[in-house]
Amino acid sequence: MTQRIVLPRLGTGTAWRDSARVCLAMNLHPNDVRWSDTAEDSSLFDAAPDAPPAVHDQAKVPKAFVSLAQSVVWHTDADRFDRLYAALYRIRSTPTLIRDRADPAIAQLRKMEKAVHRCQHKMKAFVRFREIGDPTAPRRSFAAWFEPTHNTMEPTADFFAKRFADMDWRIVTPSVSAIFEGGKLCFALDLPRPDFPEDANEKLWTTYFCNIFNPARLKVNAMTSEMPKKYWKNLPEAASIPHLIAGAPARARAMADAAPTLPPVRTARVQRAAADFDTAWKGPGDALGAALSACTRCPLHATATQAVAGCGPDTARLMIVGEQPGDQEDLTGRPFSGPAGKVLDGAFAQAGVDREGVYLTNAVKHFKHVVRGKRRIHQSPDRTEIEHCRFWLDAEIRRIQPKIIVAMGATAAMALTGDRRDILKRRGHLETGLCGRPVLITVHPSHILRTPDKAKQNELRKMLVGDLSGAHAISLTETAV
Structure with a gap:
């Protein structure tokens, strides 16, 4: 049985x-x-x-x-x-x-x-509440009528209880209805559809719905799939949908006619390509520091503490270009403030050069390094990093307009002349830089520090002093070199 x-x-x-x-x-x-x-x-x-x-x-x-x-x-x-x-x-x-x-x-x-x-x-998307109680009561009261396809009122009621916990409400369906009053949820069977009063907020909601409707993105099949027509009769905004659909083609054409004219695709590509050939930042001089601080042109910005801009008077006739900030410069934000800077200061003193009258900068503005234990070990910039940072170096040259530029080391020589080879053979000689100005190549102070042989160190130091003295003399002349 x-x-x-x-x-x-x-x-x-x-x-x-x-x-x-x-x-x-x-x-x-x-x-x-x-x-x-x-x-x-x-x-x-x-x-x-x-x-x-x-x-x-x-x-x-x-x-x-x-x-x-x-x-x-x-x-x-x-x-x-x-x-x-x-x-x-x-x-x-x-x-x-x-x-x-x-x-x-x-x-x-x-x-x-x-x-x-x-x-x-x-149900969560298409339940529409109307106020049925006194709006001035401590807990306002609302009601909604919904016709679900399945018996989903009971398992979905907790969602509404959590979302609308500060008000009383009831969602009535043809079978099971949920009633939430005083913070307590209960259910009832076969309640009649509520007799809803007029609700002024429905007009406001319908106006908002019509204004956010985008006719250019209308896909009727997709819309009716997400908002089936069986729910329309209980949605205040649904009365506007047929009118919105009918007028969508004309509204879309009007939007297209009113849209600003865009340049052809080819023009945009040409503009982007032209921007890539800009050799220098072209903003106002007093904004250069802020622009450099925000630089992300190469990956070095991600590991450095900060970008280190050049320093010195805008009227400097002598510009000194080093390689990149070191560990101390990365922390202080000033070029040549570490051990190499002390060597350079000594060379300035012997050459009779006043550091305060010189513009000091680096070819690369971020500290490139690798971390080993607690130390940050210097690494030489590669060609791509040098070329990316030339954007800022050329801007400094354009702003300062020095009489002569001293390139200290291979990286500076690469940035200023496009060639990093044979530094010791080329040092002491004037070359025409990529910027059109005279460039004198010499050794970098850090190269002196890394040289273990004392005699060789003294020889390199004399080279640096002699090159700085010669560049200083040229910077004081009034005739073109």
Whole structure:
């Protein structure tokens, strides 16, 4: 004889789960159980349910099935409970069946689960409240009418309770209605549709909806898929949708005609290419420091503490260009403030050059290094980094307009002349730089510090002093070199 189980319309999920446990404990085959949520739905061969046995050893099923069942029980398919119990009966002995998407029964349950989730999403999106209580009351009161495709009011009510916890509300559906009053949620069956008063806010909402409607992006099929027409009758803005759709082509053409004229694609490419050939920053001189601080033209900015700009008077006739900031310069933000700077200061003193009258800078503005333990070890800039930073060096040269530039070391020589080779052979000689100004190449003070042989150090120091003295003399002349 078929065992008949009638589930309540409220608390259906919990009731089905408890009843299914009892049926499994009784080892009832799916063919011997007939499920229903309507007491009048009976059959000639139905029998009154037996008294449920005490369930001591509950059957263990995968969590995936529990999650699936918690959604499918709210579907409107009359056979949903039978389908779930049939699957549960099989999964009890074959737990991996829940992952078999090719199994027809599991595939159908997944399809029903998806439909319930979609219905819950539509409820969250398309419920429209109207105020039914006194607006001046401590807790304002609202009501809404909604017609869901499935029995999703009960499992979705917690969403509204959390979102609208500071007001009283009720969402009435043709079957189950949710009522939230005084912070407590309850449910009722078969309530009539509320008699809603006029709501002035609906006009404001409809005006907003019409103004954000973009006719150029209208896709009717996609819109009706996301906002099915069955919901339109309960949406205040829906009355405007047919008019908006009908007028979309004309509005889109008007928007296109009113749009600003854009340059041809080819022109944009030419403009971008031309910008790449800019050799110097072209902003006002007093804004150069701020612009350099924001530089991201090469990856060095990511690891350095700061960009180190040049310093010295704008009227300097002698410019000294080194390689890049060192560890101390990276921290202080001033060029030649570390050990190499002390060597340069000594050379200035011997050459009779006043440091305060010289413009000091570097070919590369960020400190390139590698971290080893607690130390930051200097690394020489490569060609790409030098070329990127020439953008700033050329801007400094244009602003200062020095009489002569001293390039100390291979990196500076590369930035100013395009050639970093044979520094010792070229030192002491004037060359014409890429900027069109005379460039005198000499050794870098850090090269002197790295030379272990004392005699060689003294020789290099004399070279530096002699080159600085000669450059200083040229900077004082009034005739062109």
